Amino acid sequence: METINIIDAPKHVNETVKIGVWLTDKRSSGKIAFLQLRDGTAFFQGVVLKNIVGEDVFDEAKHLRQESSFWITGEIHEDTRSKFGYEIQVQSIELIGTSEEYPITPKDHGIDFLLDHRHLWLRSSRPHAILTIRNEVIRATYEFFNKEGFTKIDAPILTGNAPEGTTDLFHTEYFDHDAYLSQSGQLYEEAGALAFNKVFSFGPTFRAEKSKTRRHLIEFWMIEPEMAFMHQEESLEVQENYVAFLVQNVIDHCASSLEILNRDVELLKKYTKTPYPRISYDEAIEMLNKGGIPAKWGDDFGSPEETYLADQFEQPVFILNYPKAIKPFYMKPHPTRDDVVICADLLAPEGYGEIIGGSERAVDYDYLLQQIKSAGLNPADYEWYLDLRKYGSVPHSGFGLGLERFLTWVTGEDHVRETIPFPRLLNRIYP
Ligand code: 4AD
Ligand code: MG
Numbered sequence: 001m002e003t004i005n006i007i008d009a010p011k012h013v014n015e016t017v018k019i020g021v022w023l024t025d026k027r028s029s030g031k032i033a034f035l036q037l038r039d040g041t042a043f044f045q046g047v048v049l050k051n052i053v054g055e056d057v058f059d060e061a062k063h064l065r066q067e068s069s070f071w072i073t074g075e076i077h078e079d080t081r082s083k084f085g086y087e088i089q090v091q092s093i094e095l096i097g098t099s100e101e102y103p104i105t106p107k108d109h110g111i112d113f114l115l116d117h118r119h120l121w122l123r124s125s126r127p128h129a130i131l132t133i134r135n136e137v138i139r140a141t142y143e144f145f146n147k148e149g150f151t152k153i154d155a156p157i158l159t160g161n162a163p164e165g166t167t168d169l170f171h172t173e174y175f176d177h178d179a180y181l182s183q184s185g186q187l188y189e190e191a192g193a194l195a196f197n198k199v200f201s202f203g204p205t206f207r208a209e210k211s212k213t214r215r216h217l218i219e220f221w222m223i224e225p226e227m228a229f230m231h232q233e234e235s236l237e238v239q240e241n242y243v244a245f246l247v248q249n250v251i252d253h254c255a256s257s258l259e260i261l262n263r264d265v266e267l268l269k270k271y272t273k274t275p276y277p278r279i280s281y282d283e284a285i286e287m288l289n290k291g292g293i294p295a296k297w298g299d300d301f302g303s304p305e306e307t308y309l310a311d312q313f314e315q316p317v318f319i320l321n322y323p324k325a326i327k328p329f330y331m332k333p334h335p336t337r338d339d340v341v342i343c344a345d346l347l348a349p350e351g352y353g354e355i356i357g358g359s360e361r362a363v364d365y366d367y368l369l370q371q372i373k374s375a376g377l378n379p380a381d382y383e384w385y386l387d388l389r390k391y392g393s394v395p396h397s398g399f400g401l402g403l404e405r406f407l408t409w410v411t412g413e414d415h416v417r418e419t420i421p422f423p424r425l426l427n428r429i430y431p
Contacts, residue, residue, distance in 0.1 A: 129257035153192035155185025226398035358399025
């Protein structure tokens with residue numbers, strides 16, 4: 001007899017198999033018990049018939065508690081009434097671990113209670129569906145960048161630089177030195193691009209932001225590609241192709257997860273069409289004012305502005321060339337205007353806001369040194385970075401996609417906290 005996973009049940013119809021499972025729910029009458037089972041790969045039903053298993057096994061089945069674990073042996077049958085399409089007709093049960101008073105019951109629990117029990121909540125079908133999609137997005141990310149000829153260059157997590165500004169750094173001690181948890185791997189990816197041409201990183205990113213919005217995590221994961229000999233226009237094409245590829249792969253490989261989450265797949269299909277629209281920051285300000293949303297040139301966009309702008313389009317939209325004053329030091333200055341830089345944010349539809357921030361990079365040594373100084377940074381910490389402009393500086397561009405922001409949008413969740421296994425929030429580092 002073969003030991004299998006629930007996900008492989010379709011390959012074993014009418015065979016007797018053994019599966020290690022947990023009980024999620026059950027109901028029973030005098031002669032029949034229905035066990036809702038999960039093994040981490042899928043959820044399905046076990047049917048226990050008293051006249052087949054006998055009094056003892058039936059009794060044992062009836063007394064199993066939520067989240068107790070056991071080996072189950074039985075025959076796989078098709079079950080046209082369930083979404084999964086298969087069930088197991090139970091022959092025997094071998095208890096492994098008992099479970100008394102499992103805290104997460106089928107009733108409604110508040111979000112704080114669920115987050116306090118995140119280590120258990122991961123077992124429930126919605127978190128399971130979201131994290132299954134997360135896994136697919138990571139897989140598809142590697143596929144995309146591999147097929148496009150990128151090399152993965154890992155950026156350090158302990159660093160001595162602040163690419164995105166000094167306000168939200170996580171400070172730590174590094175023996176006798178000050179250090180920060182990485183805010184972005186970008187500067188290292190720039191070094192990587194000048195060594196490997198097209199590179200990307202995928203790693204944890206830390207922002208000690210005192211913001212408590214549904215879009216902010218203190219620790220999040222970012223994918224940061226960087227391309228040598230590439231201007232911004234071409235980088236935008238990489239960005240839209242990458243995002244469309246991710247959405248298509250989620251549609252193709254995560255149908256049952258999307259169904260559990262009730263995500264409108266027809267809507268997702270619209271996001272696989274490229275190119276995405278592009279408007280300038282100047283046009284965005286005009287659009288906001290026409291729509292009755294007060295915005296003046298120079299303002300950064302918050303959630304209401306981003307939502308309004310994105311609502312004017314059916315696909316994600318690029319907002320190009322923001323004011324220099326509200327963007328980081330490393331962005332390429334505009335060739336004919338000194339008030340804007342060559343950059344773009346990609347805003348997701350349906351009110352999800354910025355999912356990508358990217359730019360062409362400044363290549364001129366003197367300009368960059370000046371920028372570092374006026375950002376209040378210590379040039380000595382950036383000497384290595386300035387070297388990249390000293391020895392064969394080339395046009396190069398890159399961007400960062402926030403994995404959890406992307407997932408919140410694709411899964412249709414309200415809050416970014418549900419798209420990472422163990423969220424770090426302003427008031428939460430437990431569990
Ligand atoms: O716009 P950001 O700050 O850009 C950078 O860090 C650049 N160095 C990227 C690059 O060009 N290589 O962050 C990029 C993305 C945002 O668009 C957003 O999706 C995500 O990272 N992000 C966050 N996600 C969750 N919680 C936060 N606090 C986030 N801050 C940024
Ligand atoms: Mg940004």
